[in-house]
Structures are given as structure tokens and as C-alpha cells.
Amino acid sequence: MVQVSRIKIISMGDERVGKSCLIKRFCEEKFVDKYVPTIGIDFGVKPCPMVGGQVRVNFWDMAGGSEYYAVRSEFYVDAQGALLVFDVCNKASFERLAAWMEEARSHGAPPGMCYAVCGNKTDAARRRAVPEVEARRCALACRTARVELQRPSFPRPLASHSLTALRARGPRSNRARVTPDGYPDAPLPPAASRFAFGVGAMYYETSAKDGSNVGVMFEDLFKQACLLRAAALALG
Ligand SMILES: Nc1nc2c(ncn2[C@@H]2O[C@H](COP(=O)(O)OP(=O)(O)OP(=O)(O)O)[C@@H](O)[C@H]2O)c(=O)[nH]1
Numbered sequence: 001m002v003q004v005s006r007i008k009i010i011s012m013g014d015e016r017v018g019k020s021c022l023i024k025r026f027c028e029e030k031f032v033d034k035y036v037p038t039i040g041i042d043f044g045v046k047p048c049p050m051v052g053g054q055v056r057v058n059f060w061d062m063a064g065g066s067e068y069y070a071v072r073s074e075f076y077v078d079a080q081g082a083l084l085v086f087d088v089c090n091k092a093s094f095e096r097l098a099a100w101m102e103e104a105r106s107h108g109a110p111p112g113m114c115y116a117v118c119g120n121k122t123d124a125a126r127r128r129a130v131p132e133v134e135a136r137r138c139a140l141a142c143r144t145a146r147v148e149l150q151r152p153s154f155p156r157p158l159a160s161h162s163l164t165a166l167r168a169r170g171p172r173s174n175r176a177r178v179t180p181d182g183y184p185d186a187p188l189p190p191a192a193s194r195f196a197f198g199v200g201a202m203y204y205e206t207s208a209k210d211g212s213n214v215g216v217m218f219e220d221l222f223k224q225a226c227l228l229r230a231a232a233l234a235l236g
């Protein structure tokens with residue numbers, strides 16, 4: 001496979017959902033309670049060890065406020081991966097996920113860009129307004145929308161964990177109804193769901209405050225982003 005030396009990761013989602021805190025947690029293992037809004041875009045670099053060598057991860061952390069719509073428009077192009085974040089205590093931020101995907105599409109995000117949909121602030125369980133099951137269903141819809149945007153000219157093999165999960169689920173007739181990461185009763189035809197799992201959009205319940213699932217979410221996203229970049233480099 002072509003060696004990937006750098007990937008571009010962007011953050012998407014309404015203001016205050018915790019995009020900057022997730023990145024800070026991953027890069028610096030820190031959490032700050034005080035809200036410091038991102039002004040426009042913040043840029044950061046983190047070298048990350050990956051199979052095959054070190055990869056330079058370029059983070060473009062976008063401000064979520066609607067007043068930054070025009071500023072954000074330039075940063076979708078050439079991204080391989082996106083954190084698509086909502087606050088599990090803020091239903092409106094959840095309901096705007098589809099609008100964020102549409103913004104990405106209309107501003108030139110690559111159709112195959114990988115999404116890690118994050119339901120953030122799970123530490124605040126008592127204030128939770130979006131049940132996990134509902135969030136997982138919506139994330140699956142994001143996946144499906146993304147798959148429909150793609151021309152499957154270079155379909156990728158299923159991720160190994162997806163294959164294991166599909167095998168473990170038993171008879172073929174049930175396979176499209178339960179996703180590898182536990183989506184219930186996904187109303188997808190097998191071909192679409194197989195392709196969706198193969199391209200690797202995922203849902204994670206995260207907390208930038210206590211660190212839950214932050215590392216695994218970024219690692220999975222980087223792996224998918226590296227595959228996408230390698231495919232793009234191979235195709236010239
Ligand atoms: N309880 C809790 N609070 C969080 C968590 N993540 C972020 N916050 C708080 O939520 C507020 C907003 O966090 P940010 O990371 O600045 O949000 P953002 O999405 O980057 O916001 P913009 O830059 O305005 O788009 C801050 O007060 C954080 O301390 C979390 O996992 N749990």
C-alpha cells in the first residue's frame with residue numbers, strides 16, 4: 001500500500017458541543033471547563049504512530065457558530081476525516097447533524113470523507129437529552145447518506161472488526177439488521193450496509209471531560225483517513 005505521511009482531519013458540529021475539548025483531550029490529555037469559543041479555525045499538528053510508520057495528523061478545528069459559515073467553507077476540501085460532534089445534553093445540536101453533512105457536501109468535502117459521529121458529554125448523564133439508541137440510528141443515516149454520495153469505483157474491503165461482527169451475527173437474513181457496533185434493526189439492504197461498514201463511518205459516545213472513548217475514536221478515524229488518502233494517492 002502507498003505510504004501515507006499526513007492526513008487532514010476537520011471538526012464539525014454546533015458551537016459548544018465540545019469539538020475543541022475532544023481534540024485537546026487527545027493531543028494534550030487535558031480538559032478545560034471554561035468555554036473558550038474557537039474564532040474561525042484553529043490549526044494543530046500531532047504526529048501519530050500508525051501501522052507502516054508515523055503519520056502527521058493536521059487538525060483543522062472549525063468554529064461551530066453560524067457566523068463562521070463562510071470561513072468554514074474553504075476547509076472541507078481535501079479532508080480525509082471529520083469529527084461530527086453533538087452534545088448528548090443538547091437535542092438541537094443532534095438534530096443539526098444532517099445540516100452539517102449538507103454543509104460539508106456543498107463546500108466540496110470529498111464524497112468518501114470518513115466521519116466519526118460523536119455523542120459528546122456522556123459524563124453529564126443526568127442532563128442527557130438524546131438517548132443512545134436514537135443517536136446510533138441517526139449516525140447510521142449519516143453513513144447511508146454518505147454512501148449514497150459515493151461512486152463505489154474503488155470499494156474497499158470490510159474492516160476486519162466488521163467482518164468478525166457480521167460472522168458472529170449468524171444467519172444471512174439477519175445480517176443487515178444489526179450493525180457491527182450495535183445499531184438496532186437498521187433498515188438497510190445488505191449491499192448498502194456492507195458498503196457502509198466497509199467505508200467505516202462510526203458512532204462513539206465520548207466525554208472530553210473524563211476521556212471516555214476519545215482515544216479509540218481518533219485512532220479509528222485516523223485509520224480510515226489513512227486508507228482514503230492511500231487510495232487517493234494510488235489513483236494519482
Ligand atoms: N461535561 C462536559 N463538558 C464538556 C465536554 N466537552 C466539552 N465540554 C464543555 O463544553 C464547552 C464547549 O466546549 P468546546 O470544546 O469549546 O466547544 P466547541 O464545540 O469547540 O465550540 P465552538 O468552538 O464554539 O464551536 C466548554 O465549557 C467545555 O468545558 C464533556 O465531554 N463533558
Ligand SMILES: [Mg+2]
Nearest residue numbers: 019020037038
Ligand atoms: Mg471550538
